[in-house]
Amino acid sequence: MAENWVIYNKQENIEHVVAKHQIAPVVARILRNREIPEDETALFLHPEPEKLQNPFLLKDMQKAVDMLTDTIREGKKIRIVSDYDVDGIMSNYILYTGIHNLNVNGNIVDYVIPDRVKDGYGINNQMIEQAKQDGIHTILTCDNGIAAIEQIALAKSLGLQVIVTDHHEPPYTENENGTKEYMTLDADAVVNPKQPDCNYPFKELCGAGVAYKLIEALYVNRQDEDFIHSLIPLVAIASICDVVILQNENRIFVKNGLKMFSRSCASIPFPESSILTMM
Numbered sequence: 001m002a003e004n005w006v007i008y009n010k011q012e013n014i015e016h017v018v019a020k021h022q023i024a025p026v027v028a029r030i031l032r033n034r035e036i037p038e039d040e041t042a043l044f045l046h047p048e049p050e051k052l053q054n055p056f057l058l059k060d061m062q063k064a065v066d067m068l069t070d071t072i073r074e075g076k077k078i079r080i081v082s083d084y085d086v087d088g089i090m091s092n093y094i095l096y097t098g099i100h101n102l103n104v105n106g107n108i109v110d111y112v113i114p115d116r117v118k119d120g121y122g123i124n125n126q127m128i129e130q131a132k133q134d135g136i137h138t139i140l141t142c143d144n145g146i147a148a149i150e151q152i153a154l155a156k157s158l159g160l161q162v163i164v165t166d167h168h169e170p171p172y173t174e175n176e177n178g179t180k181e182y183m184t185l186d187a188d189a190v191v192n193p194k195q196p197d198c199n200y201p202f203k204e205l206c207g208a209g210v211a212y213k214l215i216e217a218l219y220v221n222r223q224d225e226d227f228i229h230s231l232i233p234l235v236a237i238a239s240i241c242d243v244v245i246l247q248n249e250n251r252i253f254v255k256n257g258l259k260m261f262s263r264s265c266a267s268i269p270f271p272e273s274s275i276l277t278m279m
Contacts, residue, residue, distance in 0.1 A: 020041075021042065044251060047256070056220075058198060061217050064189040064217075067161060067189060068099070075108055078137065080110070081123045081127060083142075083207070085241070085242075087242040090238035091143045091207040091208045101224075121144065123144060129158070137160070140163045142207055146164060147170070163187065163191070165214055166190075167207050167209065170183070205244070206239050209238070209244075215228065236253050236256070236257020236258055239257075
């Protein structure tokens with residue numbers, strides 16, 4: 001027996017959407033049913049990489065770029081600390097590769113991926129103490145760190161520079177009147193679109209998306225668009241695995257990343273002894 005499919009019909013005039021974007025009425029109806037905002041319709045239909053937001057709109061981005069630039073130029077050691085899930089590993093790889101390619105003073109960047117059982121989630125005190133023993137100058141977190149208040153305070157007390165990149169909600173306490181009071185993080189720079197005082201237009205990036213933004217900003221004065229573009233498939237993997245909303249910039253990353261995968265993976269940079277080549 002044949003089934004009859006009926007498109008849910010919100011009570012909204014879609015004729016102007018059909019005319020403006022030159023799309024079929026059924027497509028316009030689906031967009032409205034999915035509650036895609038009118039001002040995001042063009043981006044949803046045509047999610048091109050050129051429409052990605054300026055990374056310097058993220059709070060502390062300029063500060064993070066300046067600190068990393070100085071650290072790399074001076075040949076001081078950087079250690080990346082990620083989460084152990086797909087988003088964390090992709091974030092770690094994006095940062096490692098981007099910094100590795102800028103490294104003109106020898107191999108100054110390495111990474112730590114926590115063991116799920118032994119270490120648990122994110123950065124811990126033992127990792128920080130080990131970084132101090134290893135002569136690390138800068139700890140760079142990805143997909144974690146926004147809630148590591150005690151751990152980052154320890155790092156600062158040991159004289160380490162700390163840059164946090166994350167996409168999770170900042171920790172807070174709720175007052176009796178229901179207002180949120182966000183806890184203070186003692187890092188030198190915190191790049192996270194979900195910070196209450198961050199004006200970045202899109203808040204739902206995954207950790208790899210935030211890491212990508214940092215590398216994009218770090219390369220802003222270099223003619224290396226092909227390298228930056230080659231990292232998009234890694235953000236696509238992380239976005240899918242972290243189940244973020246597939247709108248706005250996430251849609252740009254996923255659509256273009258999957259298209260790049262369908263053609264070839266040969267363009268993705270794999271430095272010797274990198275995270276992914278060791279897996």
